[in-house]
Amino acid sequence: MSRPGFVLSVDAQTPPLVVFQGEKVLLERLPAGASVLYPPDALPGIRSxxxxxxxxxxxxxxxxxxxxxxxxxxxxxxxxxxxxxxxxxxxxxxxxxxxxxxxxxxxxxxxxxxxxxxxxxxxxxxxxxxxxxxxxxxxxxxxxxxxxxxxxxxxxxxxxxxxxxxxxxxxxxxxxxxxxxxxxxxxxxxxxxxxxxxxxxxxxxxxxxxxxxxxxxxxxxxxxxxxxxxxxxxxxxxxxxxxxxxxxSPEPTGPGTAFLSKREREWSVTDRALSAGLQAASRLLPSRKRVGLSQISGIGFGVTSVVAGRPSSVHPLTEAFLTQQQVGQVDTPADIALFGIPNPGGIGTTLNPVTAAALGLGQVFNGSTSAPVVRKGGTAIFYHPLANWFHPLHHPAYVDFFAEALATTTDSGRLSAEFEGKFASDPWYRHLYQTSFAHHALHPFHAWYSAAPAIEHLGDVIFVGGNLESTRRMGFKAATTLNDALEMASDSVGLSPSITYVHGAPVTISEVS
Known part of the structure; x- marks a missing residue:
């Protein structure tokens, strides 16, 4: 049994907190009074x-x-x-x-x-x-x-x-x-x-x-x-x-990243030295206080359990085990929720803006069936660059979905009615899917549909560090810093909003108890 999750109230003594932003790590100082939802400590991978x-x-x-x-x-x-x-x-x-x-x-x-x-x-x-x-x-x-x-x-x-x-x-x-x-x-x-x-x-x-x-x-x-x-x-x-x-369960793959799995107030002298190294490196990089995960040891995944048998019986056991390890609870939904979005390992390519948005809004925000951590009409602030880049081999349909379909509408119903059939029947997309390792032409549509419930629930969606063209095309807003994002959100949530940072997303699942 690992340590349970808890909610930390940010004060003047709270150190900068780790926030994942694509392939990079950001050390962010949150406003006093904000809440930080820490997940339960990850179980170590089993050895046998x-x-x-x-x-x-x-x-x-x-x-x-x-x-x-x-x-x-x-x-x-x-x-x-x-x-x-x-x-x-x-x-x-x-x-x-x-x-x-x-x-x-x-x-x-x-x-x-x-x-x-x-x-x-x-x-x-x-x-x-x-x-x-x-x-x-x-x-x-x-x-x-x-x-x-x-x-x-x-x-x-x-x-x-x-x-x-x-x-x-x-x-x-x-x-x-x-x-x-x-x-x-x-x-x-x-x-x-x-x-x-x-x-x-x-x-x-x-x-x-x-x-x-x-x-x-x-x-x-x-x-x-x-x-x-x-x-x-x-x-x-x-x-x-x-x-x-x-x-x-996520786990560091080397000594250079061990501190990323700890709670910041528990960092050792060595951990703080590594943190200082991140800050020193950030001064040499174009982006502030960030360093590529590829420049340090990286984060992998450890095996925490193996269960076999009848699917309908195994799945509830798997869900219960993951819930115990990942779900953190807050008492009331916040006006603003903050999420970091790392690029998952093993998918073979950097996240394109549509996939990143779907991951943030679909998996991070809407991953739980319980009440979401941000209130109806509230604001979700995500950290991801949303680089306007698509893999030339894997994402041909994504390019046209982004440039043509989303330029016309971001409404899932209209996308389905006006564009889905055209993409699905296109022989060139089908050829690339069957012979050239491309995603199917329907894949970007279904990725976008997975984000629709969160988009409908929220009043504003803001990406810190997000590419301006990408965010506008998808109907979101881009901010350079967290302070900029909070200023943008003030029009809908006021000048003194309640803020909850879901630490460790997208592995952490947040819900209101």
């Missing part, structure tokens, strides 16, 4: 990961042991998270590799010879050979690539099968290999409260048309999550689904 994996497979929740489910004639498909979830280690094997290798060993002992591996990429880009090696390791990659290892293709009509219909009659299509399997083993990483749970097997293995039918603003309003849950049950009619959930 392989032993924990073996225990989870041997004693699963509401399921027979995995060994008992494997027979020579069993048709097995292993689906695993792509790089939208971070690599857990930069030098040691990634935990997905360790889990999958153990599963394959059990399958080999049982005489199973019909095994395929599918990266559950959904509308995200397909994984390159280098990506697959990073996740699975050389041995698994060499044994299964290319014939029995691939990324899901949401446009491959010959590799999809209809399993039902949506509310408007749209065919619901799922990866045919998954539907035809006797046993589907889902290897999932969970680093934040609010992950998809059991329906993730479907959402990341569906066709683009299915994703569009069940993720449009109208479908979400009508409860598409229930539809996905029903599809999981339908798959269960033909295939047994066995999930392996691995929970993650």
């Amino acid at each position: 990961v392989d032993a924990q994996i073996d225990r989870a497979l041997a004693k699963p929740v509401d399921s027979e042991p995995l060994k008992a489910l494997l027979h020579p004639e069993t048709r097995v498909t292993i689906v695993f998270d792509d790089l939208s979830q971070p690599l857990t280690a930069r030098s040691a094997p990634d935990v997905r590799q360790r889990v999958i290798e153990r599963v394959l060993e059990l399958a080999a002992v049982a005489g199973v010879d019909d095994v395929e591996l599918i990266a559950a990429t959904g509308l995200r880009r397909r994984l390159t050979a280098q990506d697959l090696r990073a996740v699975l390791g050389d041995r698994v990659f060499a044994s299964f690539s290319p014939d029995r290892l691939r990324s899901h293709d949401s446009e491959a009509t010959n590799d999809l099968v209809e399993v039902g219909r949506s509310a408007d009659g749209t065919p619901i299509e799922i990866n045919s290999r998954v539907v035809s399997s006797d046993l589907v083993i889902s290897v999932r990483l969970a680093s934040a409260v609010g992950n998809e749970g059991a329906p993730a097997v479907v959402t990341k293995l569906a066709s683009a048309a299915t994703a569009r039918a069940l993720n449009s603003p109208l479908a979400v309003a009508q409860g598409s999550a229930d539809a996905y849950g029903a599809l999981v049950d339908q798959i269960g009619d033909t295939a047994r689904v066995f999930t392996i959930d691995v929970t993650l």
Whole structure:
């Protein structure tokens, strides 16, 4: 059990606080009277990961042991998270590799010879050979690539099968290999409260048309999550689904970053020296009091638990464990909430402005189902540069979504009605998705839809250090400093607003008790 989170009231003795801003770290001094919501201390990563994996497979929740489910004639498909979830280690094997290798060993002992591996990429880009090696390791990659290892293709009509219909009659299509399997083993990483749970097997293995039918603003309003849950049950009619959930916790990967995981008032002399080094470096850099995380040792993720079994039983346990580790509570919602947005490790590219905004507004702000930390009509201040840059290989549809669609409207309903169909049917976008490792043309739309509830709830959205063109295009405001942002917010929240800084976002989930 780690130390619980708490709320700190800022006074004259409070040191500058760590705020993540993209790939950089900022040391920010908050106004007196502001509240700082610290999450519970992160659990250290377990040392005996392989032993924990073996225990989870041997004693699963509401399921027979995995060994008992494997027979020579069993048709097995292993689906695993792509790089939208971070690599857990930069030098040691990634935990997905360790889990999958153990599963394959059990399958080999049982005489199973019909095994395929599918990266559950959904509308995200397909994984390159280098990506697959990073996740699975050389041995698994060499044994299964290319014939029995691939990324899901949401446009491959010959590799999809209809399993039902949506509310408007749209065919619901799922990866045919998954539907035809006797046993589907889902290897999932969970680093934040609010992950998809059991329906993730479907959402990341569906066709683009299915994703569009069940993720449009109208479908979400009508409860598409229930539809996905029903599809999981339908798959269960033909295939047994066995999930392996691995929970993650951020942890420093070297001595240069250890102090970033501590509460600032508890910094040692060494920690303060490192902090002073940050400030000294900031004087030599164009941006004040910031230094690239790549210039120090970095932050990775440690494995804190492994749970396996029936998806509907495992997911609540995973959520409860993450909630205990991440959820911090305040008594009342604030007029202004502050969030830092780091660029997550392992996604393969710097965040573009649309993705950064969706991460801040969708995952950070709206990650909890409880009451948000900022009141209705209040202001959210995020720290991120929102650089007007898009990866030329991965983000071609994002470029046009940003330049064309958002230039016309930021309303999700209008975006869906006026632009989504055009993007989804464009043969060039489809070609780039299927052959050139680009995100699907629907991906920027769904990223934006995830931010819509927060945008509707808030009166103002301000990005400290945000690119002026990017913030204006998305309907937000840009500020150079926190003081500038507070001055902008004063028009809607007054000159003496209550302020809460959610320390450590986006891993921290905030809610009102």
